[in-house]
Structure formats: C-alpha cells, structure tokens
Amino acid sequence: xxxxxxxxxxxxxxxxxxxxxxxxxxxxxxxxxxxxxxxxxxxxxxxxxxxxxxxxxxxxxxxxxxxxxxxxxxxxxxxxxxxxxxxxxxxxxxxxxxxxxxxxxxxxxxxxxxxxxxxxxxxxxxxxxxxxxxxxxxxxxxxxxxxxxxxxxxxxxxxxxxxxxxxxxxxxxxxxxxxxxxxxxxxxxxxxxxxxxxxxxxxxxxxxxxxxxxxxxx
Ligand SMILES: C[S@@+](CC[C@H](N)C(=O)[O-])C[C@H]1O[C@@H](n2cnc3c(N)ncnc32)[C@H](O)[C@@H]1O
Numbered sequence: 001x002x003x004x005x006x007x008x009x010x011x012x013x014x015x016x017x018x019x020x021x022x023x024x025x026x027x028x029x030x031x032x033x034x035x036x037x038x039x040x041x042x043x044x045x046x047x048x049x050x051x052x053x054x055x056x057x058x059x060x061x062x063x064x065x066x067x068x069x070x071x072x073x074x075x076x077x078x079x080x081x082x083x084x085x086x087x088x089x090x091x092x093x094x095x096x097x098x099x100x101x102x103x104x105x106x107x108x109x110x111x112x113x114x115x116x117x118x119x120x121x122x123x124x125x126x127x128x129x130x131x132x133x134x135x136x137x138x139x140x141x142x143x144x145x146x147x148x149x150x151x152x153x154x155x156x157x158x159x160x161x162x163x164x165x166x167x168x169x170x171x172x173x174x175x176x177x178x179x180x181x182x183x184x185x186x187x188x189x190x191x192x193x194x195x196x197x198x199x200x201x202x203x204x205x206x207x208x209x210x211x212x213x214x215x216x217x218x
Pocket of ligand 1: 087128
C-alpha cells in the first residue's frame, strides 16, 4: 500500500493517538457514542445519492455511519478528511464500505471543487484548530457546499453544567489548548455566520460541554 503523508497544518493533529483512539473515544463518550452519531446522522436528513464531507474524520467512525445510509450506485459517497495520515490509515483499514472514502487533507485548504457536496459534517474537530483556521475551515465548507447544502457541527461549546464546566476547563489547561478556550467562550456560531452560513440552530447538547449545531448554505 502506498505510504500516506500527514498534511502540514497549525491544527493539533492526532497521528500520535491513532492506534488507541478507538479504545479511548468510547470511554470519553460515556457509552453514548452510538446515540451521539445517530443523532448527527439523523440531522443530515440524507438522501441515498448525497455526497457528504466529514471534516477531521479521525478514524472514520462517523463517516462510516453516514456511508451506511448512502447508495454508491446512485452517486452517494461519504468522504472523510483528516490532516493526520495515521488516522486516515486506521479509517481505511477499519471496515471498507463502497460509499466511504478517506484521504489526508487539511480542513482549511480543501482540495474539492466548489459546490461539490450536499452536506458537510464535523465532530470534535473545531477545538483542534485556532480561530483563524476555524474561520478558514468554515469558509472552505461554505465553498464546497451546494446552495441549500447542510452544515452540522458537533463540538465543545459554552458549558451548561458543573460537569461540563469541569471537563472543559480541565481539558483546556491539561492539554494547554487555547483552541478549546475559544470554543468554550462560544465562538463557533459567529464564525459560521461570518463564513456565510445561516444563523445556526442549537440542535442538541451532550454531557454539558458538547453542542450540535445545524445550519446551511442559503
Ligand atoms: C478529536 S479528533 C475527532 C475525530 C472524529 N471526528 C471523532 O469525532 O471522533 C480531531 C481530529 O481533527 C484532526 N485535525 C486537526 N487539525 C486538522 C486540520 N487542520 N485539518 C483536518 N483535520 C485536522 C486531528 O488529526 C484529529 O483526528
């Protein structure tokens, strides 16, 4: 198999965690990962022929759930991109699906044509990039979406519970990650609007620190 290379980015990539990511994530999601992903996929209101882009797809668990609702014979495809080549390698090796495709790419510099996707989705990616890259990734998402296309973003946001506040601030300082600080100050909705998206709707919340936003390209 050809060697995959990670993509240079200021984002915090997770090549170093690829081998253990699928063991650790279910623990972090407190047993609710399947429900969380189902809720995100439902928000996409997929048609079998849809083309969907998953930003910062990691090991591709969400991408695969989306692919399972698509029909490749009708053009349906779920594309997962991540700047970390080792994450892409794990995603590719996991469970090949005819409607799933993964490639190393930075979310702030998408190598796709304008208006080439029906939906863009991202889970727990935006707290890995600084405000400038967040905005660039939203602008790129806007560019590659068809008019009327959906954007679903699930990520850390202003915490609403004691547990959520604790997890948010401990993560921000334990990982020394100011990008998390931006999220918990509530920066994401305004950046989506700045990139051209309609005012995002808060669709659901998890654990008091993750918010799921739904918006679209007018
Ligand atoms: C916490 S993981 C989320 C993975 C997956 N979406 C999930 O929900 O489990 C964040 C991912 O963003 C990736 N990442 C960081 N900066 C990136 C960038 N600029 N472009 C694309 N991916 C990036 C990391 O390599 C990592 O796999």
